Amino acid sequence: MISQKLLKSLKKAIKFDIKRLEGEVKEYRKFKHLGTTNEDNALEFEAFEESLSLSKLAEKELKELKKALERIEEGKYGICKKCSGVIEAGRLKVYPAATTCATHAKDK
Numbered sequence: 442m443i444s445q446k447l448l449k450s451l452k453k454a455i456k457f458d459i460k461r462l463e464g465e466v467k468e469y470r471k472f473k474h475l476g477t478t479n480e481d482n483a484l485e486f487e488a489f490e491e492s493l494s495l496s497k498l499a500e501k502e503l504k505e506l507k508k509a510l511e512r513i514e515e516g517k518y519g520i521c522k523k524c525s526g527v528i529e530a531g532r533l534k535v536y537p538a539a540t541t542c543a544t545h546a547k548d549k
C-alpha cells in the first residue's frame with residue numbers, strides 16, 4: 442500500500458503542477474500578433490503552431506493529473522490498471538499521474 446504520507450505529498454505535488462499547467466495554458470492562449478510583414482507572419486505562424494502544440498501537451502498533462510487527484514479521493518490511486526498491483530512509490534514520485542506499474546508502463 443502507498444503510505445498516507447506519500448499520498449499527501451503527491452497530492453500536494455499534483456495540485457502544484459495543475460496550477461502551473463493552468464498558468465501555462467493561459468499563457469499559450471494569450472498568443473498575439475507579432476508583426477505586419479510577411480516574414481513576421483511566417484514566424485508568427487510558426488510560433489503560433491508551437492504554442493498551440495505546447496498548450497495541447499499541457500492540457501493533456503492537466504487532464505491526467507486531475508484524474509490522478511480523483512483517484513486519490515476515491516482511494517484507487519497507485520493501482521496498476523493492467524495487473525491491479527501497487528505502483529512503485531519511486532515511479533509515482535517521478536510521474537504522479539502514472540496509471541500502470543513500471544512493468545506495464547511500456548505496453549499502454
Ligand SMILES: [Zn+2]
Pocket residue numbers: 521522523524525526541542543544545
Ligand atoms: Zn502492472
